[in-house]
Amino acid sequence: MSRRISDEKELDNVASGNSSRRNEPIHGVERPEKNVMKDIGATFMETFFHDDPLRNFKGQPASKRVLLGLQAVFPIFEWGRGYTLGKLKGDLIAGATIASLCIPQDIAYAKLANLPPQYGLYSSFVPPLIYAFMGSSRDIAIGPVAVVSLLLGTLLRAEIDPEENPVDYLHLAFTATFFAGIIQAALGFFRLGFLIEFLSHAATVGFMAGAAITIGLQQLKGLLGIKDFTKNTDIVSVMHSVFSQTKTWSWITIAIGVSFLVFLLITKYIGKKNKKLFWVPAIAPLLSVILSTLIVFLTRVDKKGVQIVKHIDKGINPPSLHQIFFTGPYLMTGFKIGAISGIIALTEAVAIGRTFAALKDYSIDGNREMLALGSMNIVGSMTSCYVATGSFSRSAVNYMAGCNTAVSNIVMSMIVLLTLELITPLFKFVPNAILAAIIISAVVPLVDIDAVKLLWKIDKSDFVACMGAFFGVIFISVEIGILIAVCLSFAKILLQVTRPRVAVLGNLPGTTIYRNVEQYPAATTVPGVLIVRVDSSIYFSNSNYVKDRILRWITDEDESNAINHLPRIQYIIIDMSPVIDIDTSGIHALEDLNKSLVKRDVQLVLANPGPVVMTKLHDAEFLDIIGQDKMFLTVGDAVRSCRTKLQDEA
């Protein structure tokens, strides 16, 4: 079926768009064989197993499959075999660096979750160990993180007051951690990992920035030495709490806190300016803790109103399986809190995993990663840990310090173990103001102004979702912020599906190409023929709109044609290329459209329907209604056919 153009004149006519090119074959639209079960199977596979996780297992003997299965669940057996001393060196340095960063952060973050300080350290001991065996990221650093700690603390406090009933509060925290793990593992196991995609990047940027500011504001309590602080997290309550109690501000506390905060921020700035000095901000918090502890110990300013940690348990994680609420009224509460904090923790860990995997070009299996994170939190909940996940700041340090594998997490875990066993009691002199300064300096990078600027520049609706999440978090609460972000993200998708663009196409001079006349102002329309393209699948939510929009377009065109003494529209060609799918409402709308067009003596012509649409149009017998000869492979073919008929009539 070779294309032949007979003479130069004809060719010129093609080029100028005036020819009917009758001798060129018109291509047919093909309809694939229909196979319902295969279609459903393919959709199922693409939804849940698009990465074909079992591909390595195909055609392998049983013994090999067992090994592969083991390696699939515990990737350490895969990469562990190729582990060398050279790699260990990098992992040792990285592990020691992140340990020095995580120890002070852990103690501080536990306070965000309203838990005693040792629980932060516990959560940096067991979960990283489990993750090292099961996880597939080589760069992520596992442990408690600021946002999840705050979220968990806020949600738990809404149920139980941590000061009045610390025992139940702790038990509920373990229950929530347990269910966070169960949900994470279940999402991975049932390959529902794609659900976390629904929290869009834009919403996450806004949510994180809002959470960072909320966390920072919470630190005013420690930094100013205020004793009677609000339990709400919204900015109005916090500001009221701060400025209504100016008399209780402790000036020694402020002096210590602010000076160390300035120190931490300067080291952060140095690390940012010179990437080689990444270790400066990494060890600065530990240095601050040691220095401030010495100062307090020597001056005993704790007796002059400077609040200190006071008490911290020595020794490793006690078992806590018996403390989880498996029955009673707190079971459902724990499940709900676990679900929310577990999903937020997942979002963060998966984003971190992907970021560093892209930098080193290895691949992360999202679902398997969730199984690893879930397992680590389930085990964590039984060993006195609260929800742990990947920390962005510590992962970045881990990466820059030259980690090679998850062994750096094992190294960190071991250092935390030694800390717990040997030097924990020394931390009791750490001033709360230092912890506040460490938290503030840790959350500063979460306010990513460049990302917000980029959102504004590229996509206004993303910016709106971002701001919605941001203001939701700082003015109402963390949960409401998440809810607003998810709803705005969805609304955008649904709006686009409900009001798809319908573009008018024109011919690019000298070609048989038809493109949007708004994008290509040089494109020329064809007299008597209106060419439109529906830029979305046609579904119940937009079918009536699409129908009305096309009819109105014909009315408008006819009005302007009448004024300009041009022929009225006799053919409407719908370019179906972007219409990937159509449902029964869509087909009814096309039928209604055709009815109205018949009444107006306009003929409906379709160009390039895809396989799914073709099958459905055929099943609905729509092709018999409009005529089999009204279907073309390209807009060019359709125009050629319409023009031939118009000339024949003339």
Next chain:
Amino acid sequence: MSRRISDEKELDNVASGNSSRRNEPIHGVERPEKNVMKDIGATFMETFFHDDPLRNFKGQPASKRVLLGLQAVFPIFEWGRGYTLGKLKGDLIAGATIASLCIPQDIAYAKLANLPPQYGLYSSFVPPLIYAFMGSSRDIAIGPVAVVSLLLGTLLRAEIDPEENPVDYLHLAFTATFFAGIIQAALGFFRLGFLIEFLSHAATVGFMAGAAITIGLQQLKGLLGIKDFTKNTDIVSVMHSVFSQTKTWSWITIAIGVSFLVFLLITKYIGKKNKKLFWVPAIAPLLSVILSTLIVFLTRVDKKGVQIVKHIDKGINPPSLHQIFFTGPYLMTGFKIGAISGIIALTEAVAIGRTFAALKDYSIDGNREMLALGSMNIVGSMTSCYVATGSFSRSAVNYMAGCNTAVSNIVMSMIVLLTLELITPLFKFVPNAILAAIIISAVVPLVDIDAVKLLWKIDKSDFVACMGAFFGVIFISVEIGILIAVCLSFAKILLQVTRPRVAVLGNLPGTTIYRNVEQYPAATTVPGVLIVRVDSSIYFSNSNYVKDRILRWITDEDESNAINHLPRIQYIIIDMSPVIDIDTSGIHALEDLNKSLVKRDVQLVLANPGPVVMTKLHDAEFLDIIGQDKMFLTVGDAVRSCRTKLQDEA
């Protein structure tokens, strides 16, 4: 820029797909001028004012605008001026026919809403009058309908028991009707009418069928003469209620009910077979009422256990404004019930309006229609009416009886007025079994088996939504059925957006056209080049999937190329035609994709990005990353360029 092909040999090369056609110009991709405010404005207009409701007002003098405004709110002033005696004849006959059908139905439907029978008649008097002045449909017949009556009755009974507290029940019914009207009018006024599109056709089919069966089952009470009937509507409770009380069945009641039901169904069948006899089923219910009333009056079987209407008030609608709860705990309840029943009523009325408008080819303004329906229910709630809407069965009769305008509704309304004033007391002898028979025969057509078959044939996911709604209604409750239907409809859209199809394209032999190789098995791929098309906009919800899918496709292709000794993939061309929009997550995914491709020494080439995508790629400086020369107007151009480079390298 005319296209010239120099010689026949070159032409043949093009046809066989082996040429590089270096002498043909490659077309550039244009980027429209960016204008944020204009874009936002255009999106806003398309979302809320896509039908350009003010177009007639443009360029008119002030006095004319006032008239047009009046006509916009009260279309009767528009069509009324052209009203003729000839039209009146058709409207009189149609009005009388629907009146004879509505009077017995009204009395029966009031029972579905747990209200005294006269309230059904009231609702067929005031609302149709208001609608006649404000509505734009010429064929719709207004009044109480079965599904909305059942829904309202179920929702109201969940709050107040109509037997124990009939006064509050009635007041709550008026409150719900008031808010149903407010919400309908508000949706229309704020042009949010598109929200009702979210109840898909498929879901509506399932919901209606489920509601019809539920309504039919409820009639077993009247038809079997059972006194102590369950208050639940699910099929299990009803069946238990029916078969646990076989001893209380009244055989005289059953004899009367079933014989009239058979009569009604036979007339229905006659009307269906011979469209000219449409009036037979239309007057059959009134005939049944008159006949059965006479039988009861003459034989006094009501004293032998045949339940009759017993009491019905005479006279027209009493005012009820003072009975609406504008304060107190029932205010919010009334609002909630009004919202649900108002939206379901709207869906039905708008669907009917559209159906008949398509048959006669006039247009219905959905938003203006909602304003009319809302106003009629607001006025109705103040004149002892409950939620009225368009009835499908009566509208069909209206249409077939030759109605020309909404005057047929005025005629019907006047006949109902006379009925209320003169003959209402005679209805007290109507046996309940006859009302049950009338309801059953009225809801039979709502179970649209052909529509369900069509759903199964065309779209399996529509079928699932339909069945979800159906089983939700019959096994749980009407509200849950609606909820299931809406959720399933949304889930389908979101799934399609989350897991878009990614198709591999091939060249149709003898053309420069590239199409899906699955749809066109003859299409040939190009060695060293992989061409894929992403069949959806790229959003946060699918960006990672799209990236992973494309990377996996390259891996798969390279594996099979290695086996078949074909060159490895060096270029990947993404056909962006269906990618209408991209958000920041999508751009990040493209950037990550490009990073991975660079590592694999594969070049990324884009073909035919639309105006929005082009603008965003430019704003994100993505074109600078991949290179401005990697962007082509068509896949054909892109392939030509890649092939040239491959040949140059070889």
